[in-house]
Amino acid sequence: MNILHIAPYFYPAWAYGGTCRAAWEVARATAKRGHEVTAYTTDALDGRRRATPAREVVEGVEIRRFANLSNRLAWARLFAPPVLAFALEGAIRRADVVHLHEYRSLLNVMALPILSRLNKPFILTAQGGVPLLVGRFALKRVYDAWVGRPLLSRACKLHALNTMEQTQLIEAGGRPEQVFIAPNCIDVEEYHALPEGAAFRQRHRLPPDAPLVLFLARVNKIKGVDFLVAAFAEACRQIPNAVLAIAGPDDGFLPEVQRQVGELGIEDRVRTIGYADGAAKLEAYRAADVYVLPSTYEILGITLLEALACGAPVITTDRCGLADEIQQNTLGSVVKHGDVRGLSDEIVRALNERDAARRDSERRREFVLANFAWDRIAERWENMYEACARKG
Incomplete structure (x- = not known):
């Protein structure tokens, strides 16, 4: 399979927390199983530095990084990589299945119209981002109405880390049959x-x-x-x-x-x-x-x-x-x-x-x-990607 990950941050931007590491580990685990895995992301690294190079292959995962307008804004979780918008369609067209990481993201705003137009199957991993918790409430409500709910309704599968997130996804508009549960793990x-x-x-x-x-x-x-x-x-x-x-x-x-x-x-x-x-x-x-x-x-x-x-x-x-x-x-x-x-x-x-x-x-x-070893659930992810790809 050709699996495309779209994430606002990726390897090795560990300063952004466990979400970044989880996206990398899922990609790496499926690449080890022989699949063609690509990640389109930004150049976010931490509060002071940008990630380089623009293109590299790490442990079988091809990583394409696109520059944010501002690294300071990126550290404040406002990721804006304008060039990425022009590169996404080709990558999505080549993919058998797409995996979106994070719920509220400008990258999802860019990707959703292309995914819909090409009828490309995708999985959404919200990483706990659905509830309205801290700041920017008005902006988040606008996003949820115009992007969030369409993401939830059109996704082939919604990935929940546990039953807590399963409930959040369903209450936000996801359907029970869309949700599958798999925890984030560690590299043992x-x-x-x-x-x-x-x-x-x-x-x-x-x-x-x-x-x-x-x-x-x-x-x-x-x-x-x-x-x-x-x-x-x-x-x-x-x-x-x-x-x-x-x-x-x-x-x-x-x-x-x-x-x-x-x-x-x-x-x-x-x-x-x-x-x-x-x-x-x-x-x-x-x-x-x-x-x-x-x-x-x-x-x-x-x-x-x-x-x-x-x-x-x-x-x-x-x-x-x-x-x-x-x-x-x-x-x-x-x-x-x-x-x-x-x-x-x-x-x-x-x-x-x-x-x-x-x-x-x-x-x-x-x-x-x-x-909680990634190798233990890699097969589950592989099966989920294959099931979604068959629906494309």
Whole structure:
């Protein structure tokens, strides 16, 4: 098959979060199975740099990058690659099936008329983007009326990460028979030979034995960093030598977090690490005594899987798509979002039970590596692409 992915960001723009990595992993997994896979994307890389080159082949996936009008706007999630509009028709015409990533995207505005005119089958992965959550509400409602609902109604299949997103897609206008559920996964090969966490502590001058709480995600209001800081300040009253490491790219919310840290008087207990990926990311997870993802809304939470694959216990909120999985398999704790005392108590409990958590780390690792490997669901994606291609 000839499979075309259309995504606002793609390999290696990991600073944009788990959505980017998921699009890459699906493309890579199907390319490994012998299919012709191409990705049309923008040159978004991070808040300061653009991705290059304009065209390359990585692990069997051909990547075509088109320049955004502004990298600053792209970092604010306003992707505008004008030249892409002229290149899409040929790519869509050659494809057997098209996979759109993200729900609200100018790239979808460009692609939808061509897909409709050519009657080309496509799959939409919304990646949790359907609900109206933060800002630009009027613009989003206009988009939903003119682009979003037609996307949902015309898609061959709607990909949901879990039953939470399945409900969102149906309530927004999708039909139950369109929806198929498949979680985002991790590349398990990265987690077989893990580094030691001591290097992370040394690099960032963290005490070798201090109880360490880790947050590793975009520093964004929706990720609940302020909720974590408030709870951590409470926890410090019981464990005064605890340290909170905040790792991840700033989405514009870091100054507010730093102000809050100062007001709470815990500047000496909080370290701002910045973006961490590759070996540095794995070292951070290995160094942590507990990983916390306190999101206001999280359709899945890929960093929870990464932390568990490194053996770290985790805490998340009831707004996270993995909450039920974590509770049912005793992989960590789930607290009600906004319950500062509840989160503080769970942090204290995790730090006081560090030795027991280390003994249980291999069980957590094995569960994630067995159930959330991309290779395990690659065949499901292949079957879904083939079913849609037959309808074209």
